[in-house]
Amino acid sequence: MNALERRSTFALSSIFALRMLGLFMIIPVFSVAGQSYQYATPALIGLAVGVYGLSQALLQIPFSLWADRFSRKPLIVLGLLLFAIGGAVAAMSETIYGVIIGRAIAGAGAVSAVVMALLADVTREEQRSKAMAMMGMSIGLSFVVAFSLGPWLTSLVGISGLFWVTTLMGLLAILTLFLVPKTTRHHQNFKQGYLNQLKQVLKMGDLNRLHVSVFALHLLLTAMFVYVPSQLIEFAGIPLSKHGIVYLPLLLISLFFAFPSIILAEKYRKMRGIFLTAIFGIIIGLLILIFGYESKYILLTGLGLFFIAFNVMEALLPSWLSKSAPIQSKATAMGVNASGQFLGAFFGGTLGGQLLMLNNTAIGWSVLAAIAIIWLLISFGLAQPRYLSSIVLHLPEDKQTDDWTSQLLAIRGIEEVVVMPEQQVVYVKVDKQQIDDAARQHLTHLLGKEVAI
Template identity: 85%
Template sequence: MMNALERRSTFALSSIFALRMLGLFMIIPVFSVAGQSYQGATPALIGLAVGVYGLTQAILQIPFSLLADRFSRKPLVVLGLLLFALGGAVAAMSESIYGVIIGRAIAGGGAVSAVVMALLADITREEQRSKAMAVMGMSIGVSFMVAFSLGPWLTSLVGISGLFWVTTIMGIAAISMLLLVPKVTRHHRNYQQGYVTQLKQVLKMGDLNRLHISVFALHLLLTAMFIYMPSQLIEFADIPLSRHGLVYLPLLVISLFFAFPSIILAEKYRKMRGIFLTAIGGIVLGLLVLIFGFESKYILLLGLALFFIAFNVMEALLPSWLSKSAPIQSKATAMGVNASSQFLGAFFGGMIGGQLLILNNTSMGWGILTAIAVVWLLISFGLVQPRYLSSLVIRLPESKQTDEWTSQLLAIRGIEEVVVMPDQQVAYIKVDKQQIDDVARQDLTHLLGKEVAI
């Protein structure tokens, strides 16, 4: 069970993600039409106005995450959310399409997805992290569904410039959620290295690269599907566009009943690799169903359901696995590369989805997406089961300096990281049980003043 601090922080950081995603997604279903009212608007520039956000996100995730491994994460999140809010305001005040493009680029400059995830990893125990990441993943999915319903309605009330002002308000509201997140000080063995060396270290790790390919493929397939699927729901399932949210939302809820048990199995019984590969297999199966049964309403919905269930399992497992496999001192950097891969996947998914719409062969379209998923599955077989750390929750000692105390802890074999929350007078000690021996247990008992079960 997550403790009260973890539940509160997970809620706050998931809300930050959801508010940002709402601001991003609400524009998508309306801008292709509403954007034509801007001076100088052309179809290409309207597309650029929508897509430039993802491009600046992909470019700036890594610089933000490199900084987040050296400095406090919360101020960087505030900076990113301020840029997001500022970009919304610039777009809202613009009368030309170029002003909107500049505003969307500024908003995308607040590339703090990886920093938020790294902060969540700091303040959750290893055993509870997948649950926290699952909640964050679900918040993204729910915000996607809500945005596609809310965007057209809000635009009818306040217009397209008003919709951009709403994104600014959401950015400011997201900053206020940080008040619920405790102040965190991270302590680990000091690895002195430059920014380039740190990035190279992350990029040389085979399993991390497989996880980056995984998030790229996952969001490529998701984006392509949401471009390719709507016309088929209209044609073969006789479901009008205005009611598509009523299809996606129940499927999202159903997927929760599969996602959370899968996460518990992955963590409690250390079956993460098996669950991970099974989820990719589920995506392949869902796409295979769509190749052969897209003309039937119920088979079409079955394929979509299989995809959604597997997608949400993957959305929960990926950041948790990443946080386990990344070097302690480069956790945010690894998450930054992963977030860049995610946004690039969405970018290429949009391009591929658009090309699939031109095809006159629907089965071939689904076959192309299936082939991408099969290649992803084959690459993922090279993944090795991640290392599992455990967490001890300890009250901070009153009689010792915190820095001295954490240094003594980190000198003990098997202690990987100490995360201190001074306002709560609590520390999470992250331990590799396979490295702990009798001498280390004695040293830990002596330092903590009590015996701990490891």
Template identity: 85%
Template sequence: MMNALERRSTFALSSIFALRMLGLFMIIPVFSVAGQSYQGATPALIGLAVGVYGLTQAILQIPFSLLADRFSRKPLVILGLLLFALGGAVAAMSESIYGVIIGRAIAGGGAVSAVVMALLADVTREEQRSKAMAVMGMSIGVSFMVAFSLGPWLTSLVGISGLFWVTTIMGVAAISMLLLVPKVTRHHRNYQQGYVTQLKQVLKMGDLNRLHVSVFALHLLLTAMFIYMPSQLIEFADIPLSRHGLVYLPLLVISLFFAFPSIILAEKYRKMRGIFLTAIGGIVLGLLVLIFGFESKYILLLGLALFFIAFNVMEALLPSWLSKSAPIQSKATAMGVNASSQFLGAFFGGMIGGQLLILNNTSMGWGILTAIAVVWLLISFGLVQPRYLSSLVIRLPESKQTDEWTSQLLAIRGIEEVVVMPDQQVAYIKVDKQQIDDAARQDLTHLLGKEVAI
């Protein structure tokens, strides 16, 4: 089970994610109509105002994450959230569509998704990582559903500029959640390398690239589905647009009952690769159901449910696997590349979804998305089971300097990283059990002053 520190940190960092996503998503269902009131608005510029956020996110995730592997992560998160809040304020005060585009671009400049995930990886033990990442993934899904319900209602109350002010308030509120996250100092074997070398190292790793392809395909399919599905729910399921949130939310809840046991199975019994490939297979199956049964209300909902269940399993497993496979000293960098892939996937998913709407052949549309999922599955067969580290929770010694103590720990074979939380007087020692031998156990026992079970 997660300890109190992990639960508090997971809640706070998931809330930061959710508040940012809520501010982003609330605009989407209303701006295509409300945006027409701005000076100079055209359909293309309205689309750019919605999409430019994702573009700047994709471009700046990697620079932010490279810095996060060199410097403290919390100040970078604060900077990103301030940019998010500032962008909302610029858009709120704008009377022209160009001002809104600038505001949305500034808001997207706060590209700290990867930094937040890396911070969550720091403050959770390896054995609890998947659970923490699952909670974060679920918070994103819930914020998506809530935003699509809240956006139209809030716009009717405060107008579109008021909605942008709400995003600013959410950015400031997200900063306050960082108070619940402990201060951490990371210690690992120091690999001196430049930023370009560090990025090249990450990009050369085959399994990391397969995970980047996975998050790209996952969010491409999700975005395309949310553009393509609504008209079919109206036409074939006779469900009006205003009630679509009542379809998505129950399916999200149902998917949690499948997602959490899958995550526990993947982590506890080290079945991550099998669960991962099964989840992609679930996405393929859901899309196949939609090819042949979209004209039936209940088969349409069944295909959507299969997709949601598999999506939420993937959303939880991907960051956990990434944190296991990424080099210790480049964890945030790897997550930055992954986050850029995610936003690019959403960008291309939006483009493909729009094209599918003008196909006038629903089966072919679902077939195209199925083909993308099948290619993704074939690429993912090359994945190998990730390395599993274990975590020891140790009280900081009172008689020694922390830097000296961590250096002695990292000199022991099998000790990969030491994350120190000085305010709590606690350290997480991350251990590779496959590397620990009897001599290393004796050294560790001597250094800690007690025998530890590894």
């Protein structure tokens, strides 16, 4: 990755991490701390926790439709402001209804897909999976840190103070956005209405399989984190306050294995094979848990295998999605995918609670394994994604940018041109399978030099 890509990946990963940190810190404490609010009931406490994900799922698609037509950075700022305002509303509330309203407002800042689309803009195709892996790592680390910090911070500042911390996280995330270069996107613009654009994305079979994949992945993850803490206490003898130091080593070990898999998938164009292998790894991890959950070390082995496969999937899914989505509807496809992610988390939490009521651990893990097997069968229909390449150019000073990019886009095989005017850098995204000799000659004439493609 070049310096620009590293800086942008750090900034956008930080936005994800800060939002998730503020979100996750509430989860381990609110079921108890939420009882202090007026009119609180178990059902309303659960709604206060879950309404964030519901509003996220509902508003990802509208935000992503706008992001394919307008500049992405202002939309991200709007989403982060809503997140911060929602935290402040919840912090100032004395009733559970005020907290629910605040959490719904915070969730309305549904810009996950827009952030991922911006990351796709500012990274070359060949570096996309690495960037997405770093973003996935930031989410995983924020999860572990949040579950460790949440109870401690609540003891210091109370539950309202914890909501103020989420507001601070949102405002800090806005500041990190200044590290991301300003971009203008140029592509073959197919004029269509919002509804037709959404229909185009929803009609694509492989995209739908990827949406099912992210739904299943986050359903399993959320259900597992509802289901497994009691087992770590009962069978591994690890108290709840120490669970963070269990998850962190497992996460780091999983990343040690995940990064080589991601490089293999991208460099050697083995994405489909690695993708299916990761789902199979999740299934094996769950099967280990079915038969060995009563043993501390087998339980941790099953969780470790799940984490390895999860981190591979977390990096591959956005990268594959950005390759398969139509250029002009990239954010829209990511918005549908993000909605699937949050719906998966919503249903996963519900399912995890139901599994706890079964009082039969083996059956609970079997249900999750069955879901993963169905997911694998659906995913066999995926075709290998199309691989684009990126050419990095210096922006000519003596030419009108719009005319120059229009001439580039007229060349067969050139899919998209992303201009970063402040850095005088241009990323030209090319389908090498479509480039012929005439296109190479045209490109050489336009650039004034020969470019190896």
